[in-house]
Amino acid sequence: xxxxxxxxxxxxxxxxxxxxxxxxxxxxxxxxxxxxxxxxxxxxxxxxxxxxxxxxxxxxxxxxxxxxxxxxxxxxxxxxxxxxxxxxxxxxxxxxxxxxxxxxxxxxxxxxxxxxxxxxxxxxxxxxxxxxxxxxxxxxxxxxxxxxxxxxxxxxxxxxxxxxxxxxxxxxxxxxx
Amino acid sequence: xxxxxxxxxxxxxxxxxxxxxxxxxxxxxxxxxxxxxxxxxxxxxxxxxxxxxxxxxxxxxxxxxxxxxxxxxxxxxxxxxxxxxxxxxxxxxxxxxxxxxxxxxxxxxxxxxxxxx
Numbered sequence: 527x528x529x530x531x532x533x534x535x536x537x538x539x540x541x542x543x544x545x546x547x548x549x550x551x552x553x554x555x556x557x558x559x560x561x562x563x564x565x566x567x568x569x570x571x572x573x574x575x576x577x578x579x580x581x582x583x584x585x586x587x588x589x590x591x592x593x594x595x596x597x598x599x600x601x602x603x604x605x606x607x608x609x610x611x612x613x614x615x616x617x618x619x620x621x622x623x624x625x626x627x628x629x630x631x632x633x634x635x636x637x638x639x640x641x642x643x644x645x646x647x648x649x650x651x652x653x654x655x656x657x658x659x660x661x662x663x664x665x666x667x668x669x670x671x672x673x674x675x676x677x678x679x680x681x682x683x684x685x686x687x688x689x690x691x692x693x694x695x696x697x698x699x700x701x702x703x
Numbered sequence: 704x705x706x707x708x709x710x711x712x713x714x715x716x717x718x719x720x721x722x723x724x725x726x727x728x729x730x731x732x733x734x735x736x737x738x739x740x741x742x743x744x745x746x747x748x749x750x751x752x753x754x755x756x757x758x759x760x761x762x763x764x765x766x767x768x769x770x771x772x773x774x775x776x777x778x779x780x781x782x783x784x785x786x787x788x789x790x791x792x793x794x795x796x797x798x799x800x801x802x803x804x805x806x807x808x809x810x811x812x813x814x815x816x817x818x819x820x
Contacts (some may be wrong), residue, residue, distance in 0.1 A: 542801060549798065552791040553784075651777070651784045658773055665766060678748060679758050685745040686770050689738070693781050696734055700788045703795070 551615040554650055556701040560612070563605045564695045567659075571598060571691060575684050581676045588671075595667040599660050606656045614650055652694045659690035707808045715800045723796040727789030731782060738778050746771055 574594050582591070666683040669675060749767045752759035759767060 542805060550791055550794045552794075553788045651780055654780075655777070658777065661773075662770065665770070669763070676758050678752060682745065682748040682752060682767075685741055685748065686774055689741050689745075689774060690777075693777060697781065697784055697788075700730070700785055703792065 553701055554612050554614045556698070556703065557608070557612055560605065560608050560652070561695065561698045563601070563608065564691060564698060567598065567601050567605065568688075568691045568695065570594075570601070571687060574598065575680065575688075578670075578675075578680045579677060581674065581680060582670050583674050584671065591670060592667070595663055595670075598663050602656050602660050602663070606653055609650070609652045609656065651697055655690045655694040655697075659687060659694075662686045662690065707804060712801070712804045715804070716797050719796040719800045720793050723793045724789070727785075727792060731785050731789065734785065735778075735782060738781070742771075742774055742778065745774060 574591070578591070662683065666687070669679070669683070749759065749771060751757060753764055753767070
């Protein structure tokens, strides 16, 4: 009886010691180069939006803005490479969300849609925010090259572009532990 | 060797978890409010642009709708990702309290052989 109790206490103590010596990682390490890159991209994006706040004319697209769009897209692609090469922890919990098991459990019977269907997984979101940013800048570039755009259109294009960058910055800064 | 006070350890663990959770919840709430406002403003701009006489052509409307849907989908995705980071911080705050308590009993630095730090 005493022996069993001692064994249990020893196991509990050892488990506590091992646990206490560990650090849990569910998200990647904070990388200042990525945050700096995102902040620089944000500042250059804001400069573009200040210059087009009154609207745009197609006649000066090629001379004034084409290079700016290209540079923004190029810088975002460069940042995606930095994000892609950073090691990512793949904990079981985050793999489960986004799996077909999670989809089945959270499925809405009436619509057949799953809560997690569109989220896909809890992978690091920075990469997808940059992809979204690039898609939106490309959409704006195409529109700018085709037709004259009013100030309201600039405000509308600015919403998803700024949001994608803000999302990436918020997440990357949250990784600073 | 000092004794481990289980009652105090539990109090410290709960305080660490509550403190870290509170900061995490506050920042996620602020983020969600700001994001919700962006969605509202973006949908209003699209609705105005798509109205008769607006600047959005009928052929461009699907592109705008898709963009709005992406913004909404990424909202859920971002909140989920921030919750994961917050959960990690809570777990580590709790482990840190346990580590400090155990080191108080067995001596500082002795857990290092287990790879902690």
